[in-house]
Amino acid sequence: MTFLPTDEQRAFARSLDAMLTAADTPAAVRAWAGGDPGPGRALWGRLAEAGVSALAIPEEYEGLGLLPVELAHAFVELGRHAVPGPAVETVATAVLLGELARLGEPGPAKRLLPGLASGERTATLTIAGVETVRHTVPYALDADRADTVLVVRGEELWRAPGHGPVRVSADPARRLARPAPGGELLAEGPAVTVAAGQARRWAMLATAAQSLGVGLALLDRTVAYARQRAQFGTPIGAFQAVKHRLADTLLALEFARPLLFGAAVTMTPGDLAAAKVATGEAGYAAARTALQIHGAVGYTEELDLSLWLRKARPLRNAWGDPATCRATVIGAYSRTGS
Amino acid sequence: MDLSYTRTEEAFRAEAREWLREHVPAEPLPSLETAEGFAAHRAWEAELAAARWSVVSWPEAYGGRGVGLARWLLFEEEYWAAGAPGRVSQNGVQLLAPTLFDHGTAEQRARVLPSMATGETIWAQAWSEPEAGSDLASLTSRAVRTDGGWLLSGQKTWSSRAAFADRAFGIFRSDPDADRPHRGLTYLMFDLRAPGVTVRPIGRLDGKPAFAELFLDGVFVPDEDVIGEPGQGWRIAMSTTGNERGLMLRSPGRFLAAADRLVRLWETEGEPADSALRDRVADAVIGARAYQLFTAGAAARLPTGAESSLNKVFWSEYDLALHETALDLLGADGELTDGAWAEGYVFSLAGPLYAGTNEIQRDIIAERLLGLPKGRR
Ligand SMILES: Cc1cc2nc3c(=O)[nH]c(=O)nc-3n(C[C@H](O)[C@H](O)[C@H](O)COP(=O)(O)OP(=O)(O)OC[C@H]3O[C@@H](n4cnc5c(N)ncnc54)[C@H](O)[C@@H]3O)c2cc1C
Numbered sequence: 001m002t003f004l005p006t007d008e009q010r011a012f013a014r015s016l017d018a019m020l021t022a023a024d025t026p027a028a029v030r031a032w033a034g035g036d037p038g039p040g041r042a043l044w045g046r047l048a049e050a051g052v053s054a055l056a057i058p059e060e061y062e063g064l065g066l067l068p069v070e071l072a073h074a075f076v077e078l079g080r081h082a083v084p085g086p087a088v089e090t091v092a093t094a095v096l097l098g099e100l101a102r103l104g105e106p107g108p109a110k111r112l113l114p115g116l117a118s119g120e121r122t123a124t125l126t127i128a129g130v131e132t133v134r135h136t137v138p139y140a141l142d143a144d145r146a147d148t149v150l151v152v153r154g155e156e157l158w159r160a161p162g163h164g165p166v167r168v169s170a171d172p173a174r175r176l177a178r179p180a181p182g183g184e185l186l187a188e189g190p191a192v193t194v195a196a197g198q199a200r201r202w203a204m205l206a207t208a209a210q211s212l213g214v215g216l217a218l219l220d221r222t223v224a225y226a227r228q229r230a231q232f233g234t235p236i237g238a239f240q241a242v243k244h245r246l247a248d249t250l251l252a253l254e255f256a257r258p259l260l261f262g263a264a265v266t267m268t269p270g271d272l273a274a275a276k277v278a279t280g281e282a283g284y285a286a287a288r289t290a291l292q293i294h295g296a297v298g299y300t301e302e303l304d305l306s307l308w309l310r311k312a313r314p315l316r317n318a319w320g321d322p323a324t325c326r327a328t329v330i331g332a333y334s335r336t337g338s
Numbered sequence: 339m340d341l342s343y344t345r346t347e348e349a350f351r352a353e354a355r356e357w358l359r360e361h362v363p364a365e366p367l368p369s370l371e372t373a374e375g376f377a378a379h380r381a382w383e384a385e386l387a388a389a390r391w392s393v394v395s396w397p398e399a400y401g402g403r404g405v406g407l408a409r410w411l412l413f414e415e416e417y418w419a420a421g422a423p424g425r426v427s428q429n430g431v432q433l434l435a436p437t438l439f440d441h442g443t444a445e446q447r448a449r450v451l452p453s454m455a456t457g458e459t460i461w462a463q464a465w466s467e468p469e470a471g472s473d474l475a476s477l478t479s480r481a482v483r484t485d486g487g488w489l490l491s492g493q494k495t496w497s498s499r500a501a502f503a504d505r506a507f508g509i510f511r512s513d514p515d516a517d518r519p520h521r522g523l524t525y526l527m528f529d530l531r532a533p534g535v536t537v538r539p540i541g542r543l544d545g546k547p548a549f550a551e552l553f554l555d556g557v558f559v560p561d562e563d564v565i566g567e568p569g570q571g572w573r574i575a576m577s578t579t580g581n582e583r584g585l586m587l588r589s590p591g592r593f594l595a596a597a598d599r600l601v602r603l604w605e606t607e608g609e610p611a612d613s614a615l616r617d618r619v620a621d622a623v624i625g626a627r628a629y630q631l632f633t634a635g636a637a638a639r640l641p642t643g644a645e646s647s648l649n650k651v652f653w654s655e656y657d658l659a660l661h662e663t664a665l666d667l668l669g670a671d672g673e674l675t676d677g678a679w680a681e682g683y684v685f686s687l688a689g690p691l692y693a694g695t696n697e698i699q700r701d702i703i704a705e706r707l708l709g710l711p712k713g714r715r
Pocket residue numbers: 240429462463464465466470471472473495496497498499549688691692693694695696697698714715
């Protein structure tokens with residue numbers, strides 16, 4: 001057993017980091033939130049060239065095969081750089097269609113997967129009844145920007161004809177809308193349910209990876225700020241109350257990281273739920289700490305920190321909120337299934 | 339990135355499981371913090387050692403199997419899953435032994451390690467003093483040169499299991515004129531029954547004599563019991579604190595087994611409608627898995643000293659939270675002191691204190707891992 005990333009995986013993550021660092025992602029996020037999807041789509045195009053959009057697509061549909069560990073590495077970087085858009089949903093759609101094809105329904109895969117693999121097209125997806133215990137009709141992320149809006153209802157897969165009004169999220173770079181009813185029925189039967197379950201697992205993995213990335217970015221920026229901001233004649237980072245809060249942030253992130261990669265290796269529901277809880281909570285706690293330690297300037301929209309601050313909580317709840325995931329964890333370890 | 343085991347690893351696991359199944363005592367041993375329990379645990383160490391299971395990661399020459407960290411972790415998983423007793427030799431095995439492997443002489447290793455492996459000699463750690471806790475470098479107990487060795491005087495305290503142990507290892511001030519408190523310290527081993535040693539047991543929270551004060555009055559230590567160079571005690575001691583804080587002290591196997599027991603407790607005592615308590619049980623499961631995977635990564639890349647501080651804060655707070663959850667599940671029975679959870683709870687309460695308090699660990703994390711400026715200390 002060697003539970004360490006390979007040199008190739010490390011190099012892949014580093015190259016994405018370098019590319020995104022050079023790409024001025026904050027400007028793309030602000031444009032995406034402000035109504036101009038151009039820079040965000042251009043970014044997605046470059047990520048696709050680097051292979052990111054093909055990591056969950058079988059080779060016969062022009063993908064790279066199903067590579068969850070690489071996908072987790074990539075989505076940590078997407079989170080670290082706050083990349084906007086329905087990236088998780090596009091992955092989930094790809095997995096859903098690939099799985100349907102594997103189960104004997106190749107039609108939708110043939111039509112849609114090559115476009116997703118090349119990054120020319122994006123998709124969004126909702127799966128009714130599974131995202132949280134309390135809300136059974138989920139919003140679709142960026143339905144107004146995605147080329148394809150898919151909806152799973154029970155054993156039916158629909159291509160929605162459009163979407164309802166776009167609602168404003170706590171993170172303005174996340175645009176939410178209900179898919180419109182009706183449209184085209186792409187597939188039906190038990191295979192849809194199985195494929196949707198698989199899609200949801202990958203969405204959990206990618207979201208968890210983004211949460212970790214968001215938390216890491218928040219910690220990095222906050223450490224840098226604490227070293228440089230002086231009060232009472234000392235850098236605030238020398239105060240123990242500040243230090244200890246940052247130490248706790250690192251602790252939570254460093255113990256969430258192996259859960260994420262462990263889940264990518266096993267892809268079991270229990271491990272995925274555990275990773276989702278740990279990364280989501282650690283990312284959100286990092287946001288609270290980042291805000292506190294930045295003081296008032298952290299509470300401004302203007303500072304780029306806000307781009308990550310506002311992501312942490314929605315990501316914590318997307319594709320499986322903490323309560324739902326904790327119930328899954330208990331279920332996975334319980335002998336009586338209580 | 340891989341989470342599957344090799345055939346050698348699986349074979350090793352199977353062998354350990356089989357042996358433990360046949361030998362783990364059916365009834366739990368009495369608490370090792372009592373005279374009776376200490377003797378029973380010592381006998382258990384001998385039984386483990388006879389089958390070469392007491393120190394599996396050590397070289398064979400000293401009673402181990404030379405299997406390395408990965409298989410040690412597997413052994414620990416099997417050990418705790420089998421419900422086997424706590425380890426009374428822990429201080430020696432996890433603190434003194436690594437020190438001797440790194441800084442001792444061949445003669446010292448040959449003399450000290452085999453009887454440590456069998457539990458025949460049980461070691462206590464004599465570092466802390468009444469006025470030197472977190473600020474350990476301010477210690478004042480002295481080692482004064484004499485013919486063929488040193489004479490120790492002063493007072494040590496909080497020495498775990500010293501009430502029943504045989505020998506101790508500790509740091510003493512050998513050069514009171516050194517320019518800084520960290521200099522002029524010497525690391526040595528001494529006999530707890532030597533003339534001049536008085537051991538006064540101290541009751542921990544539940545009254546059991548889990549640690550002791552040591553009063554030292556001209557205790558003779560021969561030169562052969564000095565570890566490393568005289569005057570280098572601080573450096574030597576610090577090079578092994580990583581073991582105390584890090585994964586060797588609390589293996590993931592222990593927490594995986596505890597989380598498993600907690601889920602079983604939830605099944606019998608839990609109230610399905612109580613989602614707050616259910617979430618805490620889930621967090622215990624998640625924490626055990628996180629610690630297991632974190633350790634698997636750490637074992638593969640050999641962490642730096644400062645990273646062991648992450649480990650220490652994590653396991654100590656995890657252990658306490660897990661036990662508090664168990665007590666809450668037990669409801670009114672949680673305050674009764676005769677169950678396994680009660681003993682574990684008392685034990686877990688001290689985790690954030692010993693092996694360097696969690697405040698000190700957080701300072702280390704912030705300064706050495708995050709690069710924040712040093713503050714007043
Ligand atoms: C169960 C148990 C077993 C032990 N076994 C052993 C043993 O076998 N051998 C041995 O040598 N010792 C042992 N110890 C002692 C242990 O190492 C000390 O308790 C520990 O180092 C803390 O020292 P102290 O108790 O004197 O607390 P103090 O150092 O007095 O600290 C009191 C409080 O102040 C805080 N504090 C102190 N300095 C700072 C600072 N700079 N910044 C922030 N907070 C600070 C501490 O974190 C703590 O919360 C044991 C302790 C316990 C509880």
